[in-house]
Amino acid sequence: MxxxxxxxxxxxxxxxxxxxxxxxxxxxxYAKEVNILKGKLPKGFHNHTVYSSPLKxxxxxxxxxxxxxxxxxxxxxxxxxxxxxxxxxxxxxxGELGPWMENFVEIESPGGESYQQLNNRVVDWWQxxxxxxxEHLLVATHGxxxxxxxxxxxxxxxxxxxxxxxxxxxxSKISRQHNRNSxxxxxx
Numbered sequence: 001m002x003x004x005x006x007x008x009x010x011x012x013x014x015x016x017x018x019x020x021x022x023x024x025x026x027x028x029x030y031a032k033e034v035n036i037l038k039g040k041l042p043k044g045f046h047n048h049t050v051y052s053s054p055l056k057x058x059x060x061x062x063x064x065x066x067x068x069x070x071x072x073x074x075x076x077x078x079x080x081x082x083x084x085x086x087x088x089x090x091x092x093x094x095g096e097l098g099p100w101m102e103n104f105v106e107i108e109s110p111g112g113e114s115y116q117q118l119n120n121r122v123v124d125w126w127q128x129x130x131x132x133x134x135e136h137l138l139v140a141t142h143g144x145x146x147x148x149x150x151x152x153x154x155x156x157x158x159x160x161x162x163x164x165x166x167x168x169x170x171x172s173k174i175s176r177q178h179n180r181n182s183x184x185x186x187x188x
Contacts, residue, residue, distance in 0.1 A: 001130070001176040002184075004041060004048070004138045005146045006065075008057040009033035009169040016088050020081040020112070020144070023055050033169045034064055040171040040188050041065070045138060052140040053077045062140035070140075075125040078142035082112025105158045115144070115158055122148040130176060146172055153181040 010027040013019055027033075038045075045065065052062035053076040062070040084092055100107045108114045122145050147161040153174055156164075165187045166172065173184040 001133055002042075002136045003129075003174045003176070004045070004136075005149060005172040005174065006037065006041075006061065006138060006140050007143050007146055007166050007168055007170050008061055008140060009037065011057050011168075016090065018081050018084045018087050018089050018092065020078040020085060020142075021055065022081075022085045024057060026057050026060060030060075034061065037061075037169045037171070038065070041138070042136075047136075049134050049137040050140065051076060051137060053142060053145070055142075058140040058142065062138070065138055065140065073125055075121040076139065076141045076145055079115060079118045079144045080112040081109045083110040084112065115148075118144055119148045119151070119158055123152055126152065133176075149174065150183055150186060153183055 008026070009030055010033060011019070012025045012027050013022075046067040050062050050066040050068070050070045052058045052070050052072050054072040054074060055077060058076070059070065059072060062072075084096075089097075096110060100109055105115045108117070126149060143166040146166045147164050148158070150156070150164055150172060151158055151161040167187055170187045172186045172188070175182050175184050
């Protein structure tokens with residue numbers, strides 16, 4: 001089984017804004033970015049099963065890559081930042097942000113979720129997927145989801161997962177053979 005984890009292309013939002021599950025569109029250069037991204041995928045990718053976060057920045061990309069129906073799954077959504085969604089990071093009170101930054105793995109943002117909670121739902125999706133054993137698939141998702149999956153496969157502590165670069169429009173590949181997972185590459 002080969003799983004190509006695709007981070008959505010550049011979102012249409014100003015830098016410095018907190019967004020996770022905020023449903024935002026894609027930047028004006030989307031067509032150019034998606035053409036570059038297609039060059040990073042294997043031949044015949046149009047015939048792969050395609051999973052996607054339901055958020056439009058991923059779902060549009062998934063539909064543009066798929067020849068069949070896209071399978072959406074809410075477990076592939078980005079971290080829920082709750083009350084911080086759509087706010088400038090600089091405008092979030094330090095009394096809320098500071099403790100979260102010190103322990104984002106375990107502490108939930110107000111009205112949102114912790115990174116551990118994100119990880120739990122992503123790992124749940126992964127465990128379900130490997131029981132089905134699809135041959136090849138594409139997953140249009142978010143940076144946090146990709147970092148959680150790679151951390152799971154490599155046994156990296158979640159607090160270290162942000163050391164993994166996962167750029168907009170990048171592709172990372174996980175392979176599974178003989179009940180063993182491996183990371184073939186990250187951030188292409």
